[in-house]
Amino acid sequence: MQLEASMKLRILIVILVAIVSCAVYLFFSRSNPVVYRYVDRASAQYSAFIIQNPFRDLEPELRAEAVLQRLKSRNCQQALTLQGLHSSRVAYLCEREQKYPLGSWSVMDRKDEGQKIQLIYRTNRSSGGSISPGAPAWINVEKINGEWQATDYETYY
Numbered sequence: 001m002q003l004e005a006s007m008k009l010r011i012l013i014v015i016l017v018a019i020v021s022c023a024v025y026l027f028f029s030r031s032n033p034v035v036y037r038y039v040d041r042a043s044a045q046y047s048a049f050i051i052q053n054p055f056r057d058l059e060p061e062l063r064a065e066a067v068l069q070r071l072k073s074r075n076c077q078q079a080l081t082l083q084g085l086h087s088s089r090v091a092y093l094c095e096r097e098q099k100y101p102l103g104s105w106s107v108m109d110r111k112d113e114g115q116k117i118q119l120i121y122r123t124n125r126s127s128g129g130s131i132s133p134g135a136p137a138w139i140n141v142e143k144i145n146g147e148w149q150a151t152d153y154e155t156y157y
Contacts, residue, residue, distance in 0.1 A: 027055045033110055046120065046136045048109040059148045060117045061107065064139040067150045068121065072102045084140065084152035096157045100125045100134065108136060115143040123155065 026035065033056035040047040070079030076094035085093075102125055109120040118140050125134035135156035142151045 026053050033057070033112055037109065039109070046108070048120070050107075050109055052107075052110065060141040061110075061119060063141050063148045063150045064119045064121075067139055067153060068102065068105050068137070071097055072104075074098070074101065080153055082151050082153060083142075083144075083149065093153065093155075100127055100157050102134075105137065117141045117148075125157075 033053050034050050035053050036049075036051040038049045067079050067082075070076070074097075076097045077090065080090045080093055102123060104124045105121040107119060108122040111118045111120075118138055121137045121139070123134040123137050125132060137153070137155040139150055140152035141148050143149075144151075
């Protein structure tokens with residue numbers, strides 16, 4: 001009986017050390033915001049499954065979320081006043097956003113390349129009174145003068 005309790009305690013300690021080691025590794029490898037990525041290349045639509053590092057820098061995602069929140073609130077011109085978008089493209093996107101308003105979204109993938117990040121969102125849009133799955137939306141975020149800024153928005157309707 002005594003041996004069994006001692007063995008259980010040792011197993012518990014090994015498990016706890018493994019969990020703490022993983023958490024420490026993730027914390028110190030903040031530069032890897034995606035721990036695991038699977039992209040279904042055979043899918044007709046972009047389809048990905050990712051596990052994100054819980055200790056990643058969230059500032060780029062907050063900047064992209066602000067754009068999506070403004071689009072949902074129907075402030076399209078304000079949302080899409082981005083460095084990488086021309087006024088004719090903004091006019092087209094705002095026309096489409098009015099016709100197919102954004103309902104909800106969730107991060108589907110994140111691709112980091114130094115000071116540039118591409119966030120890919122799964123969207124749901126309103127159409128004819130019902131909400132249906134929309135096409136993915138891509139938001140580029142770049143670090144400019146030390147601050148993260150959304151610079152581009154792309155989606156299909």
